[in-house]
Amino acid sequence: MTAAIAGIGATEFSKDSGRSELALAAHAGLAAITDAGLRPSDVDGMVTFTMDANAETALARELGVPELTFFGRVPYGGGAACAVVAHAAMAVATGAASTVLCYRAFNERSGRRFGQVHTPDGVDNGWHYPMGLVTPAASVAMFARRYQHEYDVTSEDFGRVAVLDRRAAATNPNAWFHGRPITLADHQASRWIVEPLRLLDCCQETDGAVALVVTTVDRARDLPRHPVVIAAAAQGSAADQFTMHSYYRDDLTGLPELGLVGRALWAGSGIGPEDLSALVLYDHFTPFVLVQLEELGFCARGEARHLLADGTLELDGRLPLNPHGGQLGEAYVHGMNGITEAVRQLRGTAANQIRDAEHVLVTAGTGVPTSGLVLSR
Amino acid sequence: MTGIGEVLPELVIEVTPTFVISTALATRDFQDVHHDPELARERGSAGIFLNILTDTGLVSRFVTDWAGPDALVRRISLRLGVPCHAHETLRLTGRVTGHAVADGEDRWEVSVVGANSLGDHVTATVWVVRR
Amino acid sequence: MIEEAARELAARGESARRVARDPVNLPMIRNWTEAIGDDNPTYEHYAPPAMAQVWTMPGLAGQRPADDPLGAMVAVLDEAGYTSVVATDSEQTYHRYLSPGETVEVSSRLDGVTGPKRTALGEGWFVTTRSTWYVGDEPVAEMMFRVLKFRPSGVAGTAIRPAVSSDTEFFWAGTALGELRIQRCGGCGRLRHPPGPMCPSCRQTRPGYVVAAGEGTVYSYVVHHHPPVPGRAAPFVVALVELTEGVRMLAELVGVPPSEVHIGLEVRVGFSRVDGELTLPVWRRR
Known part of the structure; x- marks a missing residue:
């Protein structure tokens, strides 16, 4: 790849930002541009999520970005996280733009909460919402129940993801749950949201924004920060794909769209699972973290629970997972804070720094058409 | 021989206005929503509807029709769902779902659902002793 | 305010016993079995257990006694804006069957009030009462009875509708x-x-x-x-x-x-x- 992440920025992560979503986007955008050692007038491209409420034009006006020669959006909720970087990388590789600002900003806790009941558009949703399957947690719980059934996986196996995330968040000052680790017993005592998911299987809700700047590797080398190279970026949508409800495939225990992303990442980067220094796996709900480990080839089907139980994925383990605390522990910014964590790890500036981090894998929202990145120092 | 899983014979009740009114009065329930269609509609209902004492009576009848005249009903626990208006057909189905010995008696737990065109009107659990 | 009233009403314990208008009697039993359609022959000798509550219903002209805990709690919730009511569940336990000639008395107490809860109908409080029927000092039947007192909400009962296309x-x-x-x-x-x-x-x-x-x-x-x-x-x-x-x-x-x-x-x-x-x-x- 010929593109790099040159700058990152974020707002504080809170439960009530007290500001508009546009104000959050502007704050994070300016922070990322400044971090890259650039000025707003250097930006000529923007990419965000289809779900983002802030128009590229509005953000450009606030930041004083004069001209945009490239702008685009990526659909499917959190599945867009790594894809916005992929689109930005393609734009700078083709010359459609030289410097692209990727952003995601929302008041997801104090404003529109994804976990509440909404009446969605779209014919596909008509097969699920009217029947009482009305929240993302419920959609994932349906997969999780079948996964438990086929592989003898327990609620405690899911809980170990939450415990791991919260342990890392406890020592990350930027995390909402800084200083507040949990035990497996806490997880087991937390109330049911949608069985088999408990409250502590579900990620938190956050007000906040994250932005990052993508440019060519050559240009990034002239900037003050050590560039983080986009070794590979990929999107994936698999056979008989639905958004959150791919219930009509033969197998309900995998995430084939993520398997597709994984294969593209290994092929595109020449880097394999064994070369990675750390993993940042999308963790809106714990069960899909297990399935991702399996889809990406870190273990066989149904075996991820052992990786979680044997310490491999801990901060001091062989392959640390979510060293920032993930979305369960740090913040839920639709996966974008996972990308900035990978950048910090590769710069050597993370709160829970992995020694000599060289390659970090990042994934985006699961259960939806998704995306992933391999970032390298 | 009674056993867990045994299915009770279905009971179908044509819920005529006469049925709603006669059962309400036989249970000494004189609330207007059980006999006066106009007032029931004024109160936001689609019409007159069955009262809860009748639901209890119907569930009892449904279970003893199966268990026999010597059976003793020890407990009726019921949860209400959609209303059962006049002109509905109420279909009671049930099955034996449990067994316990209490106070020296063999008690069978019967789970009952009374459903109409709107959905489940009453979901009940009955403890009955067969003799 | 609601919780305080509930605590106070619950602390009063059982209300004074109210005596049935009539003793258990065959004509009323036959009206009941005829209306319900229950032809169980045992009810020529014993009252159907499900009639326990019928004996003490206030009737057409009757009034709830002033110390009735459900009536008092309903008034408090009405005042607070929770004006609608729906019965949600009941559980009747029958210690023994009653025979014609026996006279029952009933006494009720407030068991608990929980809320405010967000329900499909709107925000509301669940009010649970317990009643005991006695013959003399012998409890013959008991009932837990729960109602939801709620403030009707705009979304009450609003089903989520499917988007329908010509394909579906x-x-x-x-x-x-x-x-x-x-x-x-x-x-x-x-x-x-x-x-x-x-x-x-x-x-x-x-x-x-x-x-x-x-x-x-x-x-x-x-x-x-x-x-x-x-x-x-x-x-x-x-x-x-x-x-x-x-x-x-x-x-x-x-x-x-x-x-x-x-x-x-x-x-x-x-x-x-x-x-x-x-x-x-x-x-x-x-």
Whole structure:
């Protein structure tokens, strides 16, 4: 790849930002541009999520970005996280733009909460919402129940993801749950949201924004920060794909769209699972973290629970997972804070720094058409 | 021989206005929503509807029709769902779902659902002793 | 304020006993068995246990006594704006059957008030009372009775409606008629759910449908607890069912306690009419 992440920025992560979503986007955008050692007038491209409420034009006006020669959006909720970087990388590789600002900003806790009941558009949703399957947690719980059934996986196996995330968040000052680790017993005592998911299987809700700047590797080398190279970026949508409800495939225990992303990442980067220094796996709900480990080839089907139980994925383990605390522990910014964590790890500036981090894998929202990145120092 | 899983014979009740009114009065329930269609509609209902004492009576009848005249009903626990208006057909189905010995008696737990065109009107659990 | 009133009413304990208007008697029993349609011959000798409450109903001219705890609590909640009421559940326990000639008395107490709860009907409080029927000093029957006093909300009972297109309207027309329809390709005959305009096997655009037998087994399921869902009382079960025709379909599973649901449970389709425009399929235990 010929593109790099040159700058990152974020707002504080809170439960009530007290500001508009546009104000959050502007704050994070300016922070990322400044971090890259650039000025707003250097930006000529923007990419965000289809779900983002802030128009590229509005953000450009606030930041004083004069001209945009490239702008685009990526659909499917959190599945867009790594894809916005992929689109930005393609734009700078083709010359459609030289410097692209990727952003995601929302008041997801104090404003529109994804976990509440909404009446969605779209014919596909008509097969699920009217029947009482009305929240993302419920959609994932349906997969999780079948996964438990086929592989003898327990609620405690899911809980170990939450415990791991919260342990890392406890020592990350930027995390909402800084200083507040949990035990497996806490997880087991937390109330049911949608069985088999408990409250502590579900990620938190956050007000906040994250932005990052993508440019060519050559240009990034002239900037003050050590560039983080986009070794590979990929999107994936698999056979008989639905958004959150791919219930009509033969197998309900995998995430084939993520398997597709994984294969593209290994092929595109020449880097394999064994070369990675750390993993940042999308963790809106714990069960899909297990399935991702399996889809990406870190273990066989149904075996991820052992990786979680044997310490491999801990901060001091062989392959640390979510060293920032993930979305369960740090913040839920639709996966974008996972990308900035990978950048910090590769710069050597993370709160829970992995020694000599060289390659970090990042994934985006699961259960939806998704995306992933391999970032390298 | 009674056993867990045994299915009770279905009971179908044509819920005529006469049925709603006669059962309400036989249970000494004189609330207007059980006999006066106009007032029931004024109160936001689609019409007159069955009262809860009748639901209890119907569930009892449904279970003893199966268990026999010597059976003793020890407990009726019921949860209400959609209303059962006049002109509905109420279909009671049930099955034996449990067994316990209490106070020296063999008690069978019967789970009952009374459903109409709107959905489940009453979901009940009955403890009955067969003799 | 509500909690305080509830504590105060609960602390009063049992109300004074109220004596039935009439002793247990055969004419009233026969009115009851005739209306209910219960021809159990034992009721020529004993009162139906389900009549326990009937003996002490206040009747047409009767009034609730001033110390009736449910009446007092309802007044407090009315005042606070929770003006609507719906009975949610009851549990009657019968210690023994009653014979004609016995006179029962009833006494009630407030067991508890919980809330405010967000329910499908609106925000409300659950009021639980317990009544005991006595003959002399012998308790003969007991009842737990719970009502929801609620403030009707704008979304009360508002069902979430499907977006219907010309590709999917056959399905919803079917549910309204009590038919579960599965799309069948007019070209290759492949069955498909959810349906769509072009057959992914043969690319023909001549979809028809078959009426499913309506039987299948649970492939996966969830038990919804939070957040509240309009038109439904949690916990409720939503199940993904593999139909005998080979397609999977999702609907609410009703009439089975969540603890009894399992993968492999055999179910049959039923139909739940929401209103004149929408009928949903539901699963019931086979």
